[in-house]
Structure formats: structure tokens, C-alpha cells
Amino acid sequence: MKAQRTHVWRGWRLVVLGCGAAAAALVLVVTTGSASAQEEQAPQFDSEYCLGCHANPGMQTTLPSGEVLDLTFDVAAHEASVHGPYDIPCVLCHTDVTGFPHEPLDVADLRVWTLERNQSCANCHEDEAESARDNVHAAALATGVREAAVCTDCHDAHNARKPVAHTPEVAETCGECHGEIYQLYEGSVHGEALATGNRDVPTCTDCHGVHDVGGPSQSEFHLFSPQICAGCHQDKELMDRYGVRADTFDTYIADFHGETVVLFEALAPGQETNKPVCIDCHGVHNIQSADNPDSQTFKDNILGTCQRCHPDASINFPSAWLGHYTPSADNALLVWLAGWFYKIVIPVTIGGMLGYVVLLSFRSRRSRKEAARG
Numbered sequence: 001m002k003a004q005r006t007h008v009w010r011g012w013r014l015v016v017l018g019c020g021a022a023a024a025a026l027v028l029v030v031t032t033g034s035a036s037a038q039e040e041q042a043p044q045f046d047s048e049y050c051l052g053c054h055a056n057p058g059m060q061t062t063l064p065s066g067e068v069l070d071l072t073f074d075v076a077a078h079e080a081s082v083h084g085p086y087d088i089p090c091v092l093c094h095t096d097v098t099g100f101p102h103e104p105l106d107v108a109d110l111r112v113w114t115l116e117r118n119q120s121c122a123n124c125h126e127d128e129a130e131s132a133r134d135n136v137h138a139a140a141l142a143t144g145v146r147e148a149a150v151c152t153d154c155h156d157a158h159n160a161r162k163p164v165a166h167t168p169e170v171a172e173t174c175g176e177c178h179g180e181i182y183q184l185y186e187g188s189v190h191g192e193a194l195a196t197g198n199r200d201v202p203t204c205t206d207c208h209g210v211h212d213v214g215g216p217s218q219s220e221f222h223l224f225s226p227q228i229c230a231g232c233h234q235d236k237e238l239m240d241r242y243g244v245r246a247d248t249f250d251t252y253i254a255d256f257h258g259e260t261v262v263l264f265e266a267l268a269p270g271q272e273t274n275k276p277v278c279i280d281c282h283g284v285h286n287i288q289s290a291d292n293p294d295s296q297t298f299k300d301n302i303l304g305t306c307q308r309c310h311p312d313a314s315i316n317f318p319s320a321w322l323g324h325y326t327p328s329a330d331n332a333l334l335v336w337l338a339g340w341f342y343k344i345v346i347p348v349t350i351g352g353m354l355g356y357v358v359l360l361s362f363r364s365r366r367s368r369k370e371a372a373r374g
């Protein structure tokens with residue numbers, strides 16, 4: 001429904017933009033005299049006019065960097081693109097080209113050209129541009145990392161395409177720049193399943209977002225990463241399909257580590273913590289089933305995983321952890337009691353502290369008033 005409405009709306013915008021531009025041309029022509037005299041400066045809305053030159057093969061120009069900018073427009077590729085059916089006039093994207101001769105081209109190299117031209121996508125795709133505004137790529141660009149992804153890196157320009165969600169196409173798109181991570185991911189339990197046509201496993205954008213791409217440079221991303229996993233791993237129906245237990249998130253929260261992270265989130269929202277989240281034990285892009293000897297959670301590797309944070313841990317240490325098991329009065333009486341102890345003592349302690357602070361502030365205010373009175 002929403003998608004359909006967006007389509008209609010974007011269609012209208014196309015008409016509005018087109019009419020606006022045509023009106024501007026008319027004004028230009030009318031205010032500057034005869035059409036024929038001004039033909040060369042007046043904006044041309046007919047792509048045919050531009051193609052009169054740009055359909056010629058082998059057209060190119062050399063930028064100051066020495067790089068070559070191809071100027072031939074591939075009509076067939078454009079027609080096959082997502083924009084093909086809409087017959088978008090060139091000048092609605094090339095708003096700065098208003099006939100021939102063109103304004104002198106003032107870009108140092110190819111990347112500057114790409115970064116500049118990309119601004120035009122936002123004219124019609126406001127929602128995507130808005131959600132990309134402060135993502136990790138925009139942040140990298142702002143610090144001068146020119147290779148950070150912009151619209152045409154993932155979509156292309158004249159042959160614009162839309163990667164199909166939940167398919168390897170998405171991972172390949174990101175993998176063009178994140179090659180090492182792509183390779184790790186390909187070999188992970190998620191990546192291998194994706195390659196066999198599974199659409200239930202996460203690809204890059206399910207964990208990082210599509211246009212609002214998030215990453216570990218935003219501290220809350222790490223802190224809230226268990227919630228990303230929980231989105232699927234808490235879904236019993238989904239997990240049942242693969243014979244994977246669906247209580248790993250709940251048992252994580254019930255465990256020392258999870259409980260501490262939750263408490264931490266409440267007291268210091270959005271800040272870094274050294275407490276483990278799922279990925280500290282399972283890995284991120286290389287996640288494997290615990291039965292896989294390469295897995296960080298494989299029985300022979302698990303001690304090493306714990307030792308990263310518990311350097312003194314000995315061979316028995318992992319078994320002291322309950323894994324993803326809910327402590328109950330039967331299987332671990334002491335831990336179960338400790339759990340209840342926490343549930344009662346922590347609220348009482350924090351409540352008591354808060355009460356104390358409130359009383360203290362009352363007291364000091366009264367003292368100040370009494371002092372003021374003399």
C-alpha cells in the first residue's frame with residue numbers, strides 16, 4: 001500500500017518537476033526574446049536533443065586528474081533500468097546543463113564528479129536521501145573518506161537498478177567495497193544458507209540497515225546488537241523451522257552478562273560497555289553453528305573465547321557458565337537463588353539510594369532557607 005502510494009507520489013513529482021522546468025524555460029524564452037535566437041542557451045527538456053550528441057559512441061573528455069570521463073549515453077542500458085519506463089528527461093538529473101555549449105566542467109577527478117552528481121537523486125527520492133543523511137557512510141564522507149558509498153555506488157546512475165532484498169545481490173553490492181567482510185560472511189552459517197536460496201537468514205542490510213546504515217563507530221550499535229539477533233532468534237516459529245532454540249536471547253538476558261548490559265543501558269544509555277554481547281562469543285561475520293569446529297563457540301574453542309575477557313579462566317571455567325540454559329531450582333539452585341537475590345536486592349538498594357538522595361536534597365534546601373532567614 002505504502003509503496004504504491006510512494007510510486008504515485010513520485011510519478012506526480014516527476015510531472016511537477018517537469019512542468020516547473022518547462023515553465024522556467026518558457027519564461028526564459030519569453031523574457032529573452034525570440035526562441036530561435038536563444039535556442040542554444042534555453043534548457044532542453046527533450047532527451048532526444050541531448051542524445052543527438054551523447055548517443056555517439058566513443059565520446060569522452062579528460063579530467064585534470066588525467067582520468068577519462070565517458071560521455072556516451074547507453075540508451076539500451078537506461079531503458080532496461082528502473083527509470084526506463086518513466087522516460088525521465090536528462091535535465092531533471094542534470095539540472096546544471098542547459099543546452100550547448102555547456103558550462104565549463106569544473107571537477108578535479110572522477111570521484112568529485114560522482115559525489116557532485118549524486119546530489120540529484122535526492123530531488124525525487126527524498127525518503128532514501130533523508131535516511132542516509134547521517135549514516136556511517138555520510139559520517140565517513142564528512143571526515144574526508146571519499147570512497148564511502150553514495151547512491152550511484154550501489155545503484156548506478158543511467159542503468160539504475162534496485163538490489164533485490166534478502167538475496168546475495170545485496171551482499172555483493174556491499175562486498176564491492178567491503179571485500180574481506182563479504183568473504184567472511186559468505187562462509188558463515190548465515191551466508192552459506194543465503195547462497196542456497198534461504199531468505200530467512202540476514203544479509204548485510206538486515207543487520208546494518210539499508211539507507212540508515214549503522215556500525216560500530218556509533219557506540220549504541222554495539223550495545224544494542226543483541227536486539228538485532230533477537231529480531232530473528234527470538235521468533236519461535238522461524239527458529240523451529242531450522243531446529244534452533246528460540247530462547248537464546250532470553251537466556252542471555254537472564255545471565256550475568258546480559259543482565260549487566262541491560263542494567264548498564266538503563267543507567268548509561270548509549271555508552272560503550274565491556275560486557276559481552278552475542279557477537280563477543282559468536283563472532284560477527286563469521287558466525288557458525290556451535291557444532292562446527294571453526295566456531296568460536298565450539299567446545300574446544302570456547303575457553304579461548306572466554307579468556308579474551310577472563311584471562312585467568314581455567315579449563316573448568318566455561319562449564320561454570322550456564323550457557324543458554326535458564327537456571328531453575330532443579331538444575332542450578334544457587335544461581336537460581338542468586339537471580340532472585342538480584343531481583344530483590346538491586347531494586348531495594350537503588351530505591352534506597354534514590355530515597356536517600358531525595359531526602360538529602362530536601363534537607364540541604366531547608367538548611368539553605370534557614371541560613372537565609374538568618
Ligand code: HEC
Nearest residue numbers: 044049050052053061071090091094097098099100102105
Ligand atoms: C552539440 C553536442 C552536444 C549536445 C546537444 C549536448 N552535449 Fe553534453 N557534452 C557535449 C560535449 C562535447 C561534452 C564534453 C565537455 C564539453 O565540451 O563541455 C559534453 C559533456 C556533457 C556532460 C559531462 C559534464 C559536463 O558538464 O561537461 C554532461 C553531464 C552532458 N554533456 C549532458 C548533456 C545534456 C543533459 C544535454 C542535453 C540537455 C547535452 N549534454 C547536450 C556535447 C553535447
Ligand code: HEC
Nearest residue numbers: 047050051054070071073088089090093114117118152157
Ligand atoms: C536518473 C538521473 C539521470 C538521468 C535521467 C540522466 N543522467 Fe546522466 N548522469 C547521472 C549521474 C548521477 C551521473 C554521474 C554518474 C557517476 O559517475 O556516478 C551522470 C553522468 C552523465 C554523464 C557523464 C558520464 C558518466 O557516466 O559519468 C553524461 C555525459 C550524462 N550523464 C549524460 C546524460 C544524458 C545525455 C542523459 C539523457 C539522455 C542523462 N545523462 C540522463 C544521472 C542521470
Ligand code: HEC
Nearest residue numbers: 006007010082086092120121123124151155157160161162
Ligand atoms: C526526476 C525524478 C527522479 C530522479 C532525479 C531520480 N529518480 Fe529514481 N525513480 C524515479 C521514478 C519516477 C521511479 C519509479 C517509480 C518509483 O519507484 O517510485 C524511480 C525508481 C527508482 C528506483 C527503484 C525503486 C523501486 O522501488 O523499484 C531506484 C533504485 C532509483 N530510482 C534510484 C535512483 C538514483 C540512484 C537516482 C540518482 C542517480 C535517481 N533514482 C534519480 C524518479 C527519479
Ligand code: HEC
Nearest residue numbers: 121122125128129132149150151154162163165170205210
Ligand atoms: C550502500 C548501498 C546503498 C546506497 C549508498 C544507497 N542505496 Fe538505495 N538501496 C540499496 C539496497 C540494497 C536497496 C534494496 C532494498 C532493500 O534491501 O530493502 C535499496 C533500495 C532503494 C530504493 C527502493 C526503495 C525501496 O523501498 O525498495 C530507492 C528508491 C533507493 N534505494 C534510492 C537510493 C538513493 C536516492 C540513494 C542515495 C541517497 C541510495 N539509494 C543509496 C542500497 C543502497
Ligand code: HEC
Nearest residue numbers: 171174175178181182185202203204207215216222225284
Ligand atoms: C548478523 C548480523 C550482521 C550481518 C549479516 C552483517 N553484519 Fe556487519 N556487523 C555486524 C555487527 C553487530 C557489527 C559490529 C561489531 C562490533 O560492534 O564490534 C558489524 C560490523 C561491520 C563493519 C565495521 C567493522 C569492521 O569489521 O570493519 C562493517 C564494515 C560491516 N559490518 C559490513 C558488513 C557487510 C558488508 C556485510 C555483508 C557482507 C555485513 N556487515 C553483514 C552485524 C552484521
Ligand code: HEC
Nearest residue numbers: 136140147148149153173174177204208214215216217218
Ligand atoms: C563505494 C564503496 C562502499 C560500498 C558499496 C559500501 N560501503 Fe560501507 N563503507 C565504505 C567506506 C569507505 C567506509 C568507511 C571506512 C572507514 O571509515 O575506514 C564504510 C564503512 C561502513 C561501515 C562501518 C561503519 C562504522 O561504524 O565503522 C559499515 C557497517 C558499512 N560500511 C556497511 C555497508 C553496507 C551494509 C553496505 C551495503 C549495503 C556498504 N557498506 C557498501 C565504502 C562502501
Ligand code: HEC
Nearest residue numbers: 189193200201202206228229232242244278282288289290
Ligand atoms: C534475519 C534473521 C536473522 C538474524 C538477524 C540473525 N540470525 Fe542467526 N540465524 C538465522 C537463521 C534462519 C538461522 C538458521 C540457518 C540454517 O540453519 O540454515 C540462523 C543460524 C544461526 C546460528 C547457528 C545455529 C545452529 O546451531 O545451527 C547462530 C549461532 C546464529 N544464527 C547466531 C546469530 C547471531 C549472534 C546474530 C546477531 C549478530 C544472528 N544470528 C542474527 C536468522 C537470523
Ligand code: HEC
Nearest residue numbers: 226229233244245248249252276277278281290297323324
Ligand atoms: C558468553 C558467551 C555467549 C553469549 C554472550 C551468547 N552466546 Fe549463544 N552460545 C554460546 C555457546 C558456548 C553456545 C553453544 C552451547 C550452548 O548452546 O550453550 C551457544 C549457542 C547458541 C546458539 C545455537 C543454539 C542451537 O540450538 O544450536 C544460538 C542460536 C545462539 N547461541 C545465539 C545467541 C544469541 C542470539 C545471543 C545474544 C542474545 C547469544 N547467543 C549470546 C555462547 C554465548
Ligand code: HEC
Nearest residue numbers: 256260274275276280281302305306308309317318320321
Ligand atoms: C567481552 C568480554 C567477555 C567475554 C568474551 C566473556 N565474559 Fe564473562 N564477564 C565479563 C564481564 C565484564 C563480567 C562481569 C559482569 C558484571 O560485572 O556483572 C563477566 C562475568 C562473568 C561471570 C560471573 C562471575 C564473574 O566471574 O564475575 C561468569 C560466570 C562469566 N562471566 C563467564 C563467562 C564465560 C563462561 C565466558 C565464555 C563463554 C565469558 N564469560 C565470556 C566479560 C566477558
